[in-house]
Amino acid sequence: VKRVYRFGKDAQGSNVTEGSAAMKAVLGGKGANLAEMANIGLPVPPGFTITCQTCMEYANAGNVWPEGALDEIASYRADLEQRMGKRIGDADDPLLVSVRSGAPLSMPGMMDTVLNLGLNDRSIQGLIAQTGNPRFAWDSYRRFIQMFSNVVIGLDGDLFENAIIAMKQLRGAASDTDLTAEDLAELVGEFKRIFSENASPERYPALVADGQVTFPQDPELQLRLAVEAVFGSWNNPRATLYRQKNKIADDLGTAVNVQCMVFGNKGNTSATGVAFTRNPADGTKEFYGDYLVNAQGEDVVAGIRNTSPISELKHIEGLQEAGTELEEVFVLLENHFRDMMDIEFTIEQGRLWMLQTRAGKRTAASALKVAIDMQREGLITKEEAVCRVEPDQLDQLLHPQFDRSATYDVIARGLNASPGAAVGKVVFSAADAVAAAERGEKTVLVRWETTPDDLAGMIAAEGILTSHGGKTSHAAVIARGMGAPCVCGAEALKIDAEAKQARIAGTDIVLREGDVISLDGTTGIVVLGAVDLVEPEITGDLDTILEWADEFRTLGVRANADNPEDAELSRSFGAEGIGLDRTEHMFLGERKQIIQSFILNDDPESRQSAVDALYEAQTGDFYGMFKAMDGLPVIVRLLDPPLHEFLESPRALEVDITRREAAGADARSLAADRELLAKIDSFVEANPMLGLRGCRLGIVYPILPVMQVRAIATAAARLRKEGLNPHPEIMIPLVSTVAELEKLRGVAEATIAEVCEAEGVELSIPIGTMIELPRAAVTADQIAAKADFFSFGTNDLTQTTFGFSRDDVEGEFIPQYLAEKLLPYNPFATIDPGVAKLVRMGVELGREGNPDLVVGVCGEHGGDPDSIRTFHGIGLDYVSCSPYRVPVARLAAAQAAL
Ligand code: PEP
Numbered sequence: 004v005k006r007v008y009r010f011g012k013d014a015q016g017s018n019v020t021e022g023s024a025a026m027k028a029v030l031g032g033k034g035a036n037l038a039e040m041a042n043i044g045l046p047v048p049p050g051f052t053i054t055c056q057t058c059m060e061y062a063n064a065g066n067v068w069p070e071g072a073l074d075e076i077a078s079y080r081a082d083l084e085q086r087m088g089k090r091i092g093d094a095d096d097p098l099l100v101s102v103r104s105g106a107p108l109s110m111p112g113m114m115d116t117v118l119n120l121g122l123n124d125r126s127i128q129g130l131i132a133q134t135g136n137p138r139f140a141w142d143s144y145r146r147f148i149q150m151f152s153n154v155v156i157g158l159d160g161d162l163f164e165n166a167i168i169a170m171k172q173l174r175g176a177a178s179d180t181d182l183t184a185e186d187l188a189e190l191v192g193e194f195k196r197i198f199s200e201n202a203s204p205e206r207y208p209a210l211v212a213d214g215q216v217t218f219p220q221d222p223e224l225q226l227r228l229a230v231e232a233v234f235g236s237w238n239n240p241r242a243t244l245y246r247q248k249n250k251i252a253d254d255l256g257t258a259v260n261v262q263c264m265v266f267g268n269k270g271n272t273s274a275t276g277v278a279f280t281r282n283p284a285d286g287t288k289e290f291y292g293d294y295l296v297n298a299q300g301e302d303v304v305a306g307i308r309n310t311s312p313i314s315e316l317k318h319i320e321g322l323q324e325a326g327t328e329l330e331e332v333f334v335l336l337e338n339h340f341r342d343m344m345d346i347e348f349t350i351e352q353g354r355l356w357m358l359q360t361r362a363g364k365r366t367a368a369s370a371l372k373v374a375i376d377m378q379r380e381g382l383i384t385k386e387e388a389v390c391r392v393e394p395d396q397l398d399q400l401l402h403p404q405f406d407r408s409a410t411y412d413v414i415a416r417g418l419n420a421s422p423g424a425a426v427g428k429v430v431f432s433a434a435d436a437v438a439a440a441e442r443g444e445k446t447v448l449v450r451w452e453t454t455p456d457d458l459a460g461m462i463a464a465e466g467i468l469t470s471h472g473g474k475t476s477h478a479a480v481i482a483r484g485m486g487a488p489c490v491c492g493a494e495a496l497k498i499d500a501e502a503k504q505a506r507i508a509g510t511d512i513v514l515r516e517g518d519v520i521s522l523d524g525t526t527g528i529v530v531l532g533a534v535d536l537v538e539p540e541i542t543g544d545l546d547t548i549l550e551w552a553d554e555f556r557t558l559g560v561r562a563n564a565d566n567p568e569d570a571e572l573s574r575s576f577g578a579e580g581i582g583l584d585r586t587e588h589m590f591l592g593e594r595k596q597i598i599q600s601f602i603l604n605d606d607p608e609s610r611q612s613a614v615d616a617l618y619e620a621q622t623g624d625f626y627g628m629f630k631a632m633d634g635l636p637v638i639v640r641l642l643d644p645p646l647h648e649f650l651e652s653p654r655a656l657e658v659d660i661t662r663r664e665a666a667g668a669d670a671r672s673l674a675a676d677r678e679l680l681a682k683i684d685s686f687v688e689a690n691p692m693l694g695l696r697g698c699r700l701g702i703v704y705p706i707l708p709v710m711q712v713r714a715i716a717t718a719a720a721r722l723r724k725e726g727l728n729p730h731p732e733i734m735i736p737l738v739s740t741v742a743e744l745e746k747l748r749g750v751a752e753a754t755i756a757e758v759c760e761a762e763g764v765e766l767s768i769p770i771g772t773m774i775e776l777p778r779a780a781v782t783a784d785q786i787a788a789k790a791d792f793f794s795f796g797t798n799d800l801t802q803t804t805f806g807f808s809r810d811d812v813e814g815e816f817i818p819q820y821l822a823e824k825l826l827p828y829n830p831f832a833t834i835d836p837g838v839a840k841l842v843r844m845g846v847e848l849g850r851e852g853n854p855d856l857v858v859g860v861c862g863e864h865g866g867d868p869d870s871i872r873t874f875h876g877i878g879l880d881y882v883s884c885s886p887y888r889v890p891v892a893r894l895a896a897a898q899a900a901l
């Protein structure tokens with residue numbers, strides 16, 4: 004295997020590059036693009052790249068070099084010296100190199116770099132002689148020892164910074180630049196002493212000479228240790244975490260680029276800078292970036308000195324030519340890579356060198372504008388433009404955000420459950436949130452976890468913060484549905500709801516009711532005090548890209564919504580129907596008492612009167628939904644949750660009874676409450692999510708589906724008479740056998756027929772089922788024979804396939820599973836291949852059983868771009884997601900099709 008590839012020119016000036024931009028998996032992003040730039044004739048300092056595969060072999064062998072690798076590196080080093088006509092470590096004219104990481108996917112700032120490698124006590128003299136600039140030479144040596152000690156050996160950078168500070172104090176120097184060559188030479192001696200005292204002889208036996216650790220003088224040893232350090236940085240905790248967050252595989256490895264140093268700190272005709280070919284914040288077509296005269300790259304990034312805007316560069320005395328050339332390079336790079344590029348460059352004594360280029364990171368607004376402009380400029384196709392915008396990034400445009408120039412201290416972190424930012428006073432109960440809203444106050448609702456009871460408070464609050472629960476917890480799902488910012492599972496929060504306060508573990512901060520906090524659901528952070536917010540920018544560019552996306556996607560996009568406002572919002576975002584109307588969300592607030600009276604009263608009369616009241620209310624609900632979605636399908640799901648969710652908590656009632664008993668309350672009222680408690684207790688199940696819920700409810704209490712279907716059909720009939728075009732569909736949840744579906748289908752059909760008869764209209768209402776249990780998926784052919792459509796409930800399907808409780812696991816063991824790589828990602832956020840296999844089986848069998856079957860998905864996965872790619876591959880007809888995910892899903896569906 005070939006482990007090393009060279010790039011740049013030979014001594015005669017011919018390009019001898021061996022790689023290209025197509026080789027990112029081998030050479031890493033930086034190495035591949037350095038090769039590409041050399042190939043298109045741009046000035047790239049010569050060097051070579053050690054492959055990513057070598058890094059992985061070295062790491063997998065327990066930090067042991069693969070056979071022959073060091074020899075191959077030595078021969079490329081010799082080749083580089085020959086190409087440059089200089090030798091590393093030479094006493095007369097030394098070659099200096101940089102050693103930089105470069106993974107296949109960009110991991111900015113996560114891994115290590117060493118500059119000025121090759122300096123030692125001999126070559127420093129050569130550098131002085133060649134440059135005639137002892138100060139520059141000693142400064143380079145000092146920087147090298149500092150960087151090598153910190154990055155390669157892991158010594159504390161402060162040891163060296165403190166030595167510099169002490170030297171400056173001694174000399175009365177205000178800044179680093181006031182130190183003379185002699186001062187710096189003295190510092191070099193001091194640095195070497197610090198090195199000897201702190202580097203471990205056990206860990207670095209190669210550095211031990213005469214029984215003492217010394218700073219390595221042998222350039223070959225310097226190079227080997229530096230490359231090993233860069234390899235090692237692939238697995239440092241920072242890089243590992245970054246990969247986990249960004250779903251980058253751990254087995255890619257990093258390449259190492261060894262490249263001749265060029266110096267931007269050789270006086271006023273030298274400079275260094277970073278730039279973008281367009282504005283990465285808003286996409287404007289302009290050169291964007293900063294440079295520093297007489298500086299090295301790290302000075303720009305560290306922000307120690309004030310930089311100047313790149314547009315001025317070509318007007319600066321001594322830099323005009325290089326500045327003009329740089330602008331030509333920007334254009335050339337954009338035309339070649341056909342993307343907005345990010346660039347690092349150095350000008351050494353008037354001569355321009357390109358150190359790096361890659362596709363520039365950009366905000367959502369910039370991504371949209373750049374994609375559209377480049378398509379109009381003829382640089383890219385419409386298809387490419389649609390693929391240039393990250394679907395998840397669109398969230399940035401749809402919710403208020405923390406002002407990017409604001410500064411703040413984070414007091415707690417949780418899961419970024421629902422994007423957007425919120426500022427408000429802390430409240431600890433839904434009732435307090437509602438009361439505050441009535442007073443016109445903005446609040447953040449802080450709960451251990453929310454329940455359906457909290458809904459009114461969740462609507463009243465600006466944002467929701469929980470200390471328990473994951474990304475499909477109640478709080479997260481509802482918040483996303485409402486478009487409300489939510490941070491959940493912030494475990495540092497120790498809430499005492501009764502005392503109306505929360506302690507932040509590990510700090511002495513206590514949040515009390517009324518304290519103002521800010522939360523950012525896009526990043527999952529919580530801040531004490533008010534952070535300035537900026538309104539979402541919904542620009543014409545978003546519309547344009549989404550329209551283009553619609554031209555390419557084959558997956559339909561519907562929304563999960565259960566009230567007319569959300570339905571209208573999702574329609575304005577481009578939803579082509581409602582894929583899931585969770586009717587239990589219509590039984591909250593004052594309706595709760597009606598359903599409670601249904602549940603708790605056995606006598607047929609009070610049952611019937613409760614059902615009549617629910618019928619009236621539901622007819623109005625459906626009328627509003629179908630009207631908002633006129634002409635488009637609305638899938639109404641019959642009641643799904645276990646009934647106890649509508650009842651008081653028996654524990655709270657028990658506590659209350661005990662308390663009142665102790666206070667000598669009236670015996671009759673106590674007896675009545677004890678009876679109520681016994682009744683509620685009879686609804687308590689050990690595993691409610693596996694209990695009396697879904698279609699089982701309709702089978703046990705047929706009066707409920709009859710009521711709901713009658714309301715659906717009646718609302719549709721009324722709208723029809725008003726000249727509108729309603730398209731309701733009826734969905735039966737949690738079916739596991741075809742017999743269940745058949746029975747409830749019969750009930751629904753009979754009810755629809757009665758309504759048609761009574762109202763004098765013809766209604767054709769499709770009846771389908773959710774597929775959210777493994778048994779339903781594997782017997783989908785039988786079930787499909789009785790279904791007009793399937794909708795995969797991947798929340799429950801994930802829950803029942805893994806046997807993971809969707810309400811509990813994410814705060815508990817899933818984080819550990821992720822850390823230990825027992826799971827590659829959270830299966831409640833992105834569809835797991837095993838669950839997807841059941842979906843595929845369900846679709847294939849379902850279409851066998853009923854060729855006209857319409858199939859969609861309405862679990863949380865319906866709004867997740869990675870899952871959407873899977874669903875596209877399986878051949879679903881549509882995905883359904885919360886309103887704010889609709890634009891994201893439209894774009895992701897197009898990208899899946901391209
Ligand atoms: C599901 O289970 O995926 C689903 C959409 O239903 P719910 O989340 O309401 O259980």
Ligand code: MG
Nearest residue numbers: 775796798799
């Ligand atoms: Mg479900």
